[in-house]
Amino acid sequence: MSRITGDSGSATGTFRRALQVSPGLREGLLVVAGLALLAAAGRVVVPIAVQITLDQGIQRPGSPQTGFVLTTVAVCAVVVLATAWVTYLMNHRLYRSTEAGLATLRVKAFRRVHDLSAPALSGERRGDLVARVTGDVDQFSIFLQFGGMLLVSLCQLVVGSAVMFAYSWVLTLMVWAVFVPLLLVSPPMQRRLSQHYGRVRARAGDMLAATGEAVVGAAVIRAYGAGDLIGRRIDTAVEEHRRAQSRAQRLVAVTLSSGEVAAALAIGGVVSLGVVLGVHGRLTAGELVAFLFLVTLFIGPAQMSTEVLNELQNALAGWRRALAVVDTPIDVADPGEAGVDLERGPMEVLFEEVGYAYPAGPPVLHGISAHIAPRTRVAVVGETGSGKSTFAKLLIRLADPSSGRVTVNGVPLSEVRFSSLRKRVVMVPQDGFLFDTTVGANIRYGRPDATDDEVRRALATLGLRSWLESLPQGLGTPVGQRGEALSAGERQLVALARAYLADPDLLVLDEATSAVDPATEQRLQQALENATRGRTAVSVAHRLSTARAADRVLVFDKGRIVQQGTHEELVAREGRYAELYAAWMSATSSGAGAP
Numbered sequence: 001m002s003r004i005t006g007d008s009g010s011a012t013g014t015f016r017r018a019l020q021v022s023p024g025l026r027e028g029l030l031v032v033a034g035l036a037l038l039a040a041a042g043r044v045v046v047p048i049a050v051q052i053t054l055d056q057g058i059q060r061p062g063s064p065q066t067g068f069v070l071t072t073v074a075v076c077a078v079v080v081l082a083t084a085w086v087t088y089l090m091n092h093r094l095y096r097s098t099e100a101g102l103a104t105l106r107v108k109a110f111r112r113v114h115d116l117s118a119p120a121l122s123g124e125r126r127g128d129l130v131a132r133v134t135g136d137v138d139q140f141s142i143f144l145q146f147g148g149m150l151l152v153s154l155c156q157l158v159v160g161s162a163v164m165f166a167y168s169w170v171l172t173l174m175v176w177a178v179f180v181p182l183l184l185v186s187p188p189m190q191r192r193l194s195q196h197y198g199r200v201r202a203r204a205g206d207m208l209a210a211t212g213e214a215v216v217g218a219a220v221i222r223a224y225g226a227g228d229l230i231g232r233r234i235d236t237a238v239e240e241h242r243r244a245q246s247r248a249q250r251l252v253a254v255t256l257s258s259g260e261v262a263a264a265l266a267i268g269g270v271v272s273l274g275v276v277l278g279v280h281g282r283l284t285a286g287e288l289v290a291f292l293f294l295v296t297l298f299i300g301p302a303q304m305s306t307e308v309l310n311e312l313q314n315a316l317a318g319w320r321r322a323l324a325v326v327d328t329p330i331d332v333a334d335p336g337e338a339g340v341d342l343e344r345g346p347m348e349v350l351f352e353e354v355g356y357a358y359p360a361g362p363p364v365l366h367g368i369s370a371h372i373a374p375r376t377r378v379a380v381v382g383e384t385g386s387g388k389s390t391f392a393k394l395l396i397r398l399a400d401p402s403s404g405r406v407t408v409n410g411v412p413l414s415e416v417r418f419s420s421l422r423k424r425v426v427m428v429p430q431d432g433f434l435f436d437t438t439v440g441a442n443i444r445y446g447r448p449d450a451t452d453d454e455v456r457r458a459l460a461t462l463g464l465r466s467w468l469e470s471l472p473q474g475l476g477t478p479v480g481q482r483g484e485a486l487s488a489g490e491r492q493l494v495a496l497a498r499a500y501l502a503d504p505d506l507l508v509l510d511e512a513t514s515a516v517d518p519a520t521e522q523r524l525q526q527a528l529e530n531a532t533r534g535r536t537a538v539s540v541a542h543r544l545s546t547a548r549a550a551d552r553v554l555v556f557d558k559g560r561i562v563q564q565g566t567h568e569e570l571v572a573r574e575g576r577y578a579e580l581y582a583a584w585m586s587a588t589s590s591g592a593g594a595p
């Protein structure tokens with residue numbers, strides 16, 4: 001179930017939160033506002049110049065006064081150039097601070113994704129999360145291309161109105177009377193648009209999640225001939241996005257058309273009423289022409305404001321979704337400075353009456369109590385779904401117990417600083433995720449400052465020298481995306497070597513369930529034996545050989561530990577382990593394979 005939403009909230013609330021998350025957005029705002037005002041003032045100079053030229057340079061007795069007209073034109077040219085330069089400065093300043101602010105938002109959102117616990121993330125669709133941090137934030141960047149113009153436009157409305165008022169308050173009131181209804185219906189219209197764009201952004205996230213899954217799972221889709229099924233799912237996601245988008249666009253079209261109607265009414269009204277005022281000597285020809293220029297200056301921003309406000313709704317919808325990621329509470333928090341650093345050395349683990357339930361799920365672990373002595377190798381066995389991997393997740397604090405507690409060397413796990421915990425406790429997960437780089441670089445994730453020689457030595461200690469030599473380019477062999485260029489067993493070898501290089505005091509291994517060829521199986525067993533020697537190790541065992549080699553076995557059944565002891569002790573007793581053992585023995589004649 002998804003916990004990250006972000007599909008509602010007021011515009012001011014969103015702005016306020018966005019400024020808190022990205023304080024860089026505030027930078028230079030005053031400068032930008034000042035430049036916008038200058039640019040707006042620059043734009044009313046031309047209509048004023050037209051009025052002066054007509055009334056004083058052409059219509060006066062003794063006209064035309066060529067010198068006066070040419071001087072006015074020259075002044076206008078300078079002002080126009082200066083206005084263009086000021087507009088450029090304003091846009092540049094605005095883009096710079098907002099792009100920096102948006103970059104901060106992206107970084108914080110990505111960090112938060114990493115800070116969320118594995119169970120919290122498992123409820124989220126990866127594609128949707130990526131959409132929130134990329135496409136959704138982009139919407140604001142796109143809006144910015146209009147944002148500068150919006151600022152100038154708003155200033156233009158104010159400055160333009162003042163000049164218009166100076167020429168004729170009657171005509172100014174008439175123009176406002178035409179546009180005020182538009183302004184009055186704008187807020188409810190914007191609210192509806194905001195809801196529509198919220199849906200558009202959510203559907204865009206769905207679309208990315210569906211296509212992302214189809215790309216990642218392409219091999220499985222092909223293998224099962226599920227192309228049609230997945231195709232239909234993608235078609236539905238695309239169709240729903242299209243539908244949401246066209247609903248929003250329909251509303252946009254209404255706002256644009258009403259702007260057109262208002263503009264035509266305003267111009268028509270100014271011409272008619274202006275001529276009447278002119279005939280009665282209350283308006284000069286120059287003033288009427290200047291007024292018409294000013295009305296166009298007024299209409300442009302009024303129309304564009306609607307357009308820009310539409311864009312703003314889309315941007316806000318995206319912004320809310322990105323902010324929702326940043327605002328998702330961290331369920332498994334790093335104690336940070338208040339926390340404890342673990343001493344290097346043998347590690348002892350204690351589970352005290354631990355219970356656990358996944359978010360919004362039923363309890364899956366009940367009253368787990370276990371003592372793992374320093375330097376012992378423990379195998380955790382049980383049927384599928386019995387809670388073994390969940391136990392391992394609690395052990396490395398990928399999740400916190402719902403009840404009870406876990407301690408390492410007497411310190412509650414929740415009090416250990418992540419920086420220390422991640423060094424001292426390392427897990428080899430079931431899928432052993434590999435990055436799309438070389439074998440060497442993947443192993444070096446365990447200890448980034450390790451040299452090639454150290455990586456080679458680590459592989460040799462694990463008994464993997466001959467395997468390394470068999471690779472076409474040794475450590476430089478590319479592993480492909482998610483390690484696809486290697487076999488499943490080889491991926492496990494790389495993941496194990498990575499963990500070994502990190503040199504932890506507690507190694508937790510969630511054994512892969514996939515069967516591997518006998519030669520790799522042999523290598524894996526040897527490497528595992530070498531990697532765990534002399535340190536505390538807990539293996540979620542799917543192989544009988546791992547359980548047999550362990551110092552102690554914990555037997556899980558339906559979220560409880562039902563038996564514990566050595567392999568020999570447990571085999572000799574009647575119970576769950578003896579049943580599992582019998583099943584293993586019948587499944588494999590060698591007794592070393594997967595059950």
Ligand SMILES: Nc1ncnc2c1ncn2[C@@H]1O[C@H](COP(=O)(O)OP(=O)(O)OP(=O)(O)O)[C@@H](O)[C@H]1O
Nearest residue numbers: 119122358361364383384385386387388389390391
């Ligand atoms: N991310 C999750 N969200 C919700 N429930 C989960 C999640 N992961 C596991 N579970 C549930 O928790 C229970 C225990 O699962 P767990 O993976 O710990 O079992 P397991 O013994 O490791 O199984 P396997 O041997 O198949 O890996 C199962 O009922 C499973 O459906």
